[in-house]
Amino acid sequence: xxxxxxxxxxxxxxxxxxxxxxxxxxxxxxxxxxxxxxxxxxxxxxxxxxxxxxxxxxxxxxxxxxxxxxxxxxxxxxxxxxxxxxxxxxxxxxxxxxxxxxxxxxxxxxxxxxxxxxxxxxxxxxxxxxxxxxxxxxxxxxxxxxxxxxxxxxxxxxxxxxxxxxxxxxxxxxxxxxxxxxxxxxxxxxxxxxxxxxxxxxxxxxxxxxxxxxxxxxxxxxxxxxxxxxxxxxxxxxxxxxxxxxxxxxxxxxxxxxxxxxxxxxxxxxxxxxxxxxxxxxxxxxxxxxxxxxxxxxxxxxxxxxxxxxxxxxxxxxxxxxxxxxxxxxxxxxxxxxxxxxxxxxxxxxxxxxxxxxxxxxxx
Amino acid sequence: xxxxxxxxxxxxxxxxxxxxxxxxxxxxxxxxxxxxxxxxxxxxxxxxxxxxxxxxxxxxxxxxxxxxxxxxxxxxxxxxxxxxxxxxxxxxxxxxxxxxxxxxxxxxxxxxxxxxxxxxxxxxxxxxxxxxxxxxxxxxxxxxxxxxxxxxxxxxxxxxxxxxxxxxxxxxxxxxxxxxxxxxxxxxxxxxxxxxxxxxxxxxxxxxxxxxxxxxxxxxxxxxxxxxxxxxxxxxxxxxxxxxxxxxxxxxxxxxxxxxxxxxxxxxxxxxxxxxxxxxxxxxxxxxxxxxxxxxxxxxxxxxxxxxxxxxxxxxxxxxxxxxxxxxxxxxxxxxxxxxxxxxxxxxxxxxxxxxxxxxxxxx
Numbered sequence: 131x132x133x134x135x136x137x138x139x140x141x142x143x144x145x146x147x148x149x150x151x152x153x154x155x156x157x158x159x160x161x162x163x164x165x166x167x168x169x170x171x172x173x174x175x176x177x178x179x180x181x182x183x184x185x186x187x188x189x190x191x192x193x194x195x196x197x198x199x200x201x202x203x204x205x206x207x208x209x210x211x212x213x214x215x216x217x218x219x220x221x222x223x224x225x226x227x228x229x230x231x232x233x234x235x236x237x238x239x240x241x242x243x244x245x246x247x248x249x250x251x252x253x254x255x256x257x258x259x260x261x262x263x264x265x266x267x268x269x270x271x272x273x274x275x276x277x278x279x280x281x282x283x284x285x286x287x288x289x290x291x292x293x294x295x296x297x298x299x300x301x302x303x304x305x306x307x308x309x310x311x312x313x314x315x316x317x318x319x320x321x322x323x324x325x326x327x328x329x330x331x332x333x334x335x336x337x338x339x340x341x342x343x344x345x346x347x348x349x350x351x352x353x354x355x356x357x358x359x360x361x362x363x364x365x366x367x368x369x370x371x372x373x374x375x376x377x378x379x380x381x382x383x384x385x386x387x388x389x390x391x392x393x394x395x396x397x398x399x400x401x402x403x404x405x406x407x408x409x410x411x412x413x414x415x416x417x418x419x420x421x422x423x424x425x426x427x428x429x430x431x432x433x434x435x436x437x438x439x440x441x442x443x444x445x446x447x448x449x450x451x452x453x454x455x456x457x458x459x460x461x462x463x464x465x466x467x468x469x470x471x472x473x474x475x476x477x478x479x480x481x482x483x484x485x486x487x488x489x490x491x492x493x494x
Numbered sequence: 495x496x497x498x499x500x501x502x503x504x505x506x507x508x509x510x511x512x513x514x515x516x517x518x519x520x521x522x523x524x525x526x527x528x529x530x531x532x533x534x535x536x537x538x539x540x541x542x543x544x545x546x547x548x549x550x551x552x553x554x555x556x557x558x559x560x561x562x563x564x565x566x567x568x569x570x571x572x573x574x575x576x577x578x579x580x581x582x583x584x585x586x587x588x589x590x591x592x593x594x595x596x597x598x599x600x601x602x603x604x605x606x607x608x609x610x611x612x613x614x615x616x617x618x619x620x621x622x623x624x625x626x627x628x629x630x631x632x633x634x635x636x637x638x639x640x641x642x643x644x645x646x647x648x649x650x651x652x653x654x655x656x657x658x659x660x661x662x663x664x665x666x667x668x669x670x671x672x673x674x675x676x677x678x679x680x681x682x683x684x685x686x687x688x689x690x691x692x693x694x695x696x697x698x699x700x701x702x703x704x705x706x707x708x709x710x711x712x713x714x715x716x717x718x719x720x721x722x723x724x725x726x727x728x729x730x731x732x733x734x735x736x737x738x739x740x741x742x743x744x745x746x747x748x749x750x751x752x753x754x755x756x757x758x759x760x761x762x763x764x765x766x767x768x769x770x771x772x773x774x775x776x777x778x779x780x781x782x783x784x785x786x787x788x789x790x791x792x793x794x795x796x797x798x799x800x801x802x803x804x805x806x807x808x809x810x811x812x813x814x815x816x817x818x819x820x821x822x823x824x825x826x827x828x829x830x831x832x833x834x835x836x837x838x839x840x841x842x843x844x845x846x847x848x849x850x851x852x853x854x855x856x857x858x
Contacts, residue, residue: 174698176797177602196786199696215787216804235606242609243601243621257607303678310674314667332563334538422560423579433540440580
């Protein structure tokens with residue numbers, strides 16, 4: 131991912147303004163995606179501490195010595211600090227934060243052990259994930275183009291997957307083949323989840339050594355990270371003509387997706403987008419269960435706020451990119467889900483993919 | 495990963511005994527690997543809450559409704575609880591913990607937001623990652639065999655990678671090809687990190703669109719997760735005859751690895767294993783820098799405690815499987831690392847891989 135250094139500097143400026151407006155002495159950024167957003171580099175964290183401290187006093191990027199080669203391109207304002215194998219990085223963090231009292235943290239990423247260590251040093255931690263997320267949520271034009279490019283790769287992956295699908299194809303091997311193809315095209319991460327028949331009734335099933343058979347539905351969910359940004363689409367197919375259940379479930383999900391996309395307008399609470407699909411899917415409960423919300427935002431992370439679920443009251447912001455992905459699931463039979471990535475915009479929802487909305491009929 | 499249910503029940507028994515010995519009313523398990531250790535299923539967590547509560551009162555596994563199909567095989571003692579899209583899972587967790595006061599948590603996994611929510615409900619959180627890790631650390635015979643199988647796959651991957659490496663090979667494409675091959679063989683995750691020339695001087699560099707050239711060193715680090723368990727090996731090569739630097743660096747790293755393996759005995763503090771390699775690598779500082787510790791334990795997680803670094807004072811336990819992977823890195827020139835997976839045993843260290851310790855010379 132290459133982002134112009136001046137745009138990174140602007141992001142730091144905005145974060146600092148937000149911090150000051152909230153009375154925070156400093157903010158500690160620890161998630162992979164927020165670190166990437168502010169520096170252009172995405173760490174391999176494992177058990178090691180990586181952090182960015184942003185404050186009017188002293189801003190820094192702290193990494194293990196192992197990774198110091200990665201931060202050479204970070205904005206100049208961030209003092210590069212690396213720590214050796216004798217440290218866990220916390221003493222360097224505490225020293226960088228010296229003088230601060232209230233420290234904003236990414237509460238959905240910072241682990242309890244580090245939060246506790248900071249509290250014991252007298253810092254008052256304040257949940258501030260929404261501060262940096264508030265910046266990340268509205269994508270700029272360059273970010274939207276990257277998500278569109280990721281979607282294009284997913285579309286091509288779905289086309290190939292459906293070409294490669296024929297009775298006898300093994301679920302696990304097909305997923306590996308699609309993943310390999312996506313990675314060869316430049317995806318830094320690729321997560322195909324292409325499920326056959328009754329496996330598709332469990333949205334997070336593991337692909338198995340199960341062969342595709344006549345009469346199966348196929349639920350094909352592909353996500354890739356390309357140049358730092360994710361795309362995530364789902365299409366479905368049947369082997370041979372669709373059963374009565376598959377046709378009916380498809381129509382319900384198609385209608386639910388249309389309704390949820392139409393509802394995805396700036397200012398609308400996330401839960402209203404969910405409600406738009408939920409009432410349609412739940413009204414068809416004879417066809418299966420509504421197991422999840424309408425979708426989630428996407429960007430540097432595959433799943434990021436806002437989440438389109440009943441508990442999400444905050445209004446959608448212009449420039450947010452959402453997956454809209456209603457589904458219906460019937461144990462023993464299968465699942466149908468339909469997913470596109472959509473920009474929330476004053477001009478109306480913009481769908482970033484161009485793949486037809488059809489229940490693909492695979493040759494026997 | 496299939497582990498006999500009675501062995502899972504035994505793990506729950508032991509965890510309960512440990513909790514009681516430490517005066518904990520309950521333990522909350524939240525990491526993917528510990529959940530897999532206790533239930534046989536590895537969740538896809540993303541932003542959703544998954545947890546196992548173990549207590550004498552009431553033990554349960556809590557998952558999103560989306561994933562309830564995944565816990566059908568969990569030990570019977572764990573009450574299966576799933577929550578719908580209207581919840582974030584915390585009310586269900588609080589209800590399950592009702593009556594407990596001190597709750598052990600995995601402090602290196604639990605996020606601050608959830609820790610804070612529990613503290614606000616009056617629970618006293620106690621870092622207890624070492625309780626479940628204390629069980630996981632000593633691998634049983636079945637686990638060691640799985641790690642050995644993962645190593646076998648890595649070895650075959652390294653052999654193929656070296657076959658496929660010739661001047662003109664593109665770093666990024668070669669990594670994708672090796673990853674695809676490993677995934678096709680059944681690896682659920684595969685992380686090849688095969689770096690060319692100056693890129694190899696940065697142990698965590700991203701593979702680039704850079705071609706392999708005569709005179710390059712290649713540092714090939716492959717890790718795979720197979721049937722739930724990881725294997726992780728590194729070998730190096732040169733294109734054409736090794737340079738004076740490459741030969742000298744190789745000899746240093748070979749000697750450092752031998753010394754660290756010899757030091758990896760039950761009862762020896764982790765930092766002593768690190769010291770055994772560090773003094774050899776640091777004595778050769780003219781050849782490059784010592785950027786990391788001697789290694790880390792491996793198992794259900796690719797990086798798990800103990801970590802072989804200067805701050806690790808705890809003695810090694812019989813049955814721990816460690817990576818031993820000293821390296822030396824020279825900016826602009828390259829890096830040499832040598833990594834094997836070793837069982838700590840009263841009978842002396844057992845190396846799980848059989849790949850020769852040689853600096854491979856690739857054809858021009």
